[in-house]
Amino acid sequence: MDAAELKGKFAEVFGYEEGIRIFFAPGRVNFIGEHTDYNGGYVLPAALTFGTWSVVNQREDGVYRFCSTNIETKIECNVSELIYKKEDDWANYPKGVLSELIQLAGPENSKQYQGADILYHGNIPNGAGLSSSASIELVTGLALSKLAGFDIPMIELVKLAQRAENHFVGVNCGIMDQFAVGMGKEGQAMALKCDTLEFRYIPVEIKGYKLVITNTNKKRELADSKYNVRRNECEQGLEMIKTVFPHIQSLGDVSYEEWEKVRHVLTDQVISRRVEHVIMENERVITAMRVLEGNDLHEFGALMIRSHESLRDLYEVTGVELDSLFEEASKVDGCIGTCMTGAGFGGCTVSLVKEEAVDTFKEIVAEKYTEKTGLVPTFYICEIGDGAKEKLKEEKSCRF
Template sequence: MDATELRKKFAESYGYEEGVRTFFAPGRVNFIGEHTDYNGGYVLPAALTVGTWAAVSTRDDGVYRFCSTNFGTRLECSVHELVYKKEDDWANYPKGVLSELIQFAGPDKSKRYLGADILYHGNIPNGVGLSSSASIELVTGLALSELAGFDIPMIELVKLAQRAENNFVGVNCGIMDQFAVGMGKEGQALALKCDTLAYRYIPVKSYGYKIVITNTNKRRELADSKYNERRSECEQGVELIKKVMPHVQALGDLDLEDWERVRHVIKDHVISRRVEHVITENERVLAAVKVLEANNLTEFGALMIASHESLRDLYEVTGIELDTIFEEASKIDGCIGTCMTGAGFGGCTVSLVKEEAVADFKETVAENYTRKTGLVPAFYICEIGGGAKEMQEVEKQSQL
């Protein structure tokens, strides 16, 4: 589906095609640095070529209408009716972004948000850790701010989208997803310090290798409750460390030497393991940046494997399904790195696989995974793409 086809879908939904503009925001994958973002640590995500498209046209009556080719829910609301409603499902994300845009503009300039019709189309698999929610948020923020005539810097849209998810939707996420979706560059990962938002682009020269994302197709029932539990455990760790290092605000403030000096103050073995994962994971991200800059994919792959092992043994957020995919992927000749990506307890792994080994990877991993778990995995061959943008007529949609 290119921009022209998206406009046709818009016309089918709303009955007109004049004045329609089209926008895109990608999904994202995190190569390494899991559960470090909300601890003020380092992450290494990248935008993908899959994502969410939006066809948008301005109204002048203060009404916003949202519909999607992917979901049945359609919503119409006034600019004065922006409240969270569970029954509005996915549409709460664009509503939250619109609410934040209006607050960002202030009382006078907010009057330029006159209303709009929006059609969304996405090809990110839902609920597998590739950040479909942040993709919807950023494509909405960019589209509606452009239609209102505001040139909002992308970094501000990123912060605004995170606030929408935190404050409106009620998901206490870190900023990594929105940052990667908004600020991504083709062929490059983002080395990001999540508390300061200091970042730089790191080329991923994966010539001869493919990025293979494997979906466990395991429902993530435990993800939310365990996520909150892990956050609490990390916060408890920070409070204990503050007793001997009062300046520490988050685990991301500590390096390995610091940890060796203060680990004795944490007597609870569970909290100690959680803290150790975050600190060592931060070190792995920094090491990953160096080896990618040296174009050493083999060592990068080894760091991915070490990340998964830490998430399994210290942070305990993997589970049988992710661990089985990890174990089977690690056995494949040509797979130089593999690890879980996302919150865990289901979702996906990301692997670096030689092009000529991809077919064997998919066949063998699927066969052994299904035999051991009874579940059938799905595989996506992905490329690193750019961040949120307005589309041009010639641009084509990437297919998973």
């Protein structure tokens, strides 16, 4: 949909078109650094050019109406009745963000949140691990704060969106997804230290190659998955490490040399494997920053492959579907790097593929993957785009 079509759809749903504004927040892909974010480590994500649009207008009766072109569920709630309801499904994300916005405004200014009609339209595959939830959160935070007359810095909206997901929705996620969605920059990845939020932009120059995201099309419920279990295992591992190195504040601060000295303390082999993944993945991200800046795509691709193997063998968050995509993609001439992206348990892989090999890649991977799993994958050839912003028209996102 372009801007005119979005406005038309808004009028169809809510019965008017005057005074509306349009906002956009992208999805994101993480090239390397999975499950390091909530462990205070490094990540290397980038915003994509597809995402979530919100078409909004102010109300003055305290009622918020949330509607989507993608899902039939239409939710209405009063500003004084912002509670989590399982039956509200996706609308719990914007409700959570609104709740955090009101808390941030404080008693004197919270009256600015007087209600709104909001229509969402997204082209992020639902449940694919490309951060559709963070995209909804950031587009909501930006739109509703602007509508209420507040100019909140993007980094504060990023933190607010994470709080909404942690406290309201109940997913104990790190900050990477929201940060990438809010702070993205066209053509560049973000090298982010998740506990300090120190970051720098790194140009991603892949001339002659394409960024191919492949969706397993396996349904994945992040909040109901083993995500929170993995986080708990890492927290247990950190406490064991602190018996030897009390100064360590997060697994992201543990160097490989320190790990070699302390690994004997982790007598639980499951927890030891989880911790080893995080520490080694953190080292891979630091190396990846350097090789990307040196434009060594082949070494970068090799790091992606090692990342997936660690997520499969040590962290155990891949599964048959993601592993099948990884195995088949790795065999295709012209694919120099591939790995799962996102939390795992389904979702997507990201691959670097020579431009002339993309069609062959899609054909071979799809055929072999379907033979193994019975599922049909979806491919997205994508570009790196900007973070959340107000906009007047829809831009092309990706080619299917």
